[in-house]
Amino acid sequence: MTDPAGELTIRPFVDDDWPQVWAVIEPVLRAGETFPFSPELDEEQAYQLWVTIPTATWIAEDEHLGLVGSYYLKPNQPRLGDHVCNCGYIVAEPARGRGIGGALCRHSQRMAPQFGFRAMQYNLVVATNESAIHTWQRNGMTVVGRLPGAFRHPIHGHVDALIMYRSL
Amino acid sequence: MTDPAGELTIRPFVDDDWPQVWAVIEPVLRAGETFPFSPELDEEQAYQLWVTIPTATWIAEDEHLGLVGSYYLKPNQPRLGDHVCNCGYIVAEPARGRGIGGALCRHSQRMAPQFGFRAMQYNLVVATNESAIHTWQRNGMTVVGRLPGAFRHPIHGHVDALIMYRSL
Numbered sequence: 001m002t003d004p005a006g007e008l009t010i011r012p013f014v015d016d017d018w019p020q021v022w023a024v025i026e027p028v029l030r031a032g033e034t035f036p037f038s039p040e041l042d043e044e045q046a047y048q049l050w051v052t053i054p055t056a057t058w059i060a061e062d063e064h065l066g067l068v069g070s071y072y073l074k075p076n077q078p079r080l081g082d083h084v085c086n087c088g089y090i091v092a093e094p095a096r097g098r099g100i101g102g103a104l105c106r107h108s109q110r111m112a113p114q115f116g117f118r119a120m121q122y123n124l125v126v127a128t129n130e131s132a133i134h135t136w137q138r139n140g141m142t143v144v145g146r147l148p149g150a151f152r153h154p155i156h157g158h159v160d161a162l163i164m165y166r167s168l
Numbered sequence: 169m170t171d172p173a174g175e176l177t178i179r180p181f182v183d184d185d186w187p188q189v190w191a192v193i194e195p196v197l198r199a200g201e202t203f204p205f206s207p208e209l210d211e212e213q214a215y216q217l218w219v220t221i222p223t224a225t226w227i228a229e230d231e232h233l234g235l236v237g238s239y240y241l242k243p244n245q246p247r248l249g250d251h252v253c254n255c256g257y258i259v260a261e262p263a264r265g266r267g268i269g270g271a272l273c274r275h276s277q278r279m280a281p282q283f284g285f286r287a288m289q290y291n292l293v294v295a296t297n298e299s300a301i302h303t304w305q306r307n308g309m310t311v312v313g314r315l316p317g318a319f320r321h322p323i324h325g326h327v328d329a330l331i332m333y334r335s336l
Binding site: 032035036037038039077078079080081082083084118119121123124144145146147148149150151152153158161163165167 | 205245289292318
């Protein structure tokens with residue numbers, strides 16, 4: 001973490017970004033501590049989840065460090081609930097603690113209304129992921145519910161998950 | 169509602185049941201008051217949602233009235249959250265008020281552990297659907313969260329939705 005962080009640019013994902021996005025998200029998904037997806041998923045499945053299924057995907061580039069994060073935006077429910085969006089955010093391990101998660105969160109809250117979304121919901125925020133919870137709370141997300149033991153953490157076993165929500 | 173209700177049997181769905189299941193669920197899905205699925209969905213999409221995607225589907229038969237209800241059971245999240253199940257229940261309009269919804273709910277709570285599920289979650293219980301909420305509460309489901317305006321009701325507009333949960 002001795003690299004000086006440079007200016008952060010958040011821009012739409014293009015397919016040429018995928019190898020770098022995969023390099024950033026693969027270790028996080030493999031760790032299985034924050035997302036429910038199978039830790040054994042392959043690259044094609046990850047592309048489906050991160051790029052194909054979502055409405056849009058963005059990447060964050062640091063002018064010195066390169067691609068340091070990404071997030072996707074998609075409807076959280078079918079038609080009659082599709083005005084509420086859902087996002088998934090990942091920040092590269094070596095770039096953490098620099099506010100990039102918060103920057104991605106704020107960016108998604110600005111972008112979501114442009115796609116017609118009126119609220120944002122996270123369905124399964126792992127209760128042990130305290131730094132993420134604080135980041136989302138600092139950015140206007142409220143814990144609206146707690147699901148006892150709803151996430152199987154590789155280290156901690158069955159842990160609670162939070163539902164977070166905000167109107168946009 | 170003058171028909172005498174007979175003994176209720178709940179058994180696994182078989183494909184020959186589909187025309188009757190569709191007849192029961194179509195008006196409910198078209199009404200758009202309780203499920204988020206598009207009210208314009210076609211029969212094939214409904215079959216996907218009700219039969220293909222779920223882990224299992226059951227039907228309730230009244231000895232006099234025939235097929236009066238159905239529910240599906242499926243994981244609520246991918247791998248690391250797939251020990252929590254989700255169900256969707258529909259009771260035929262003419263058979264309501266006879267406790268069939270409650271019977272389906274209790275049946276699903278007995279079946280779910282047989283498929284390895286340890287908890288049950290409903291993601292979007294429309295707040296205006298009070299009789300359903302009471303039925304689920306009487307059967308051990310707890311409201312763990314409220315999502316402001318998360319459902320677009322055809323009559324009432326944006327209404328709240330509840331998240332309900334219980335361990336099994």
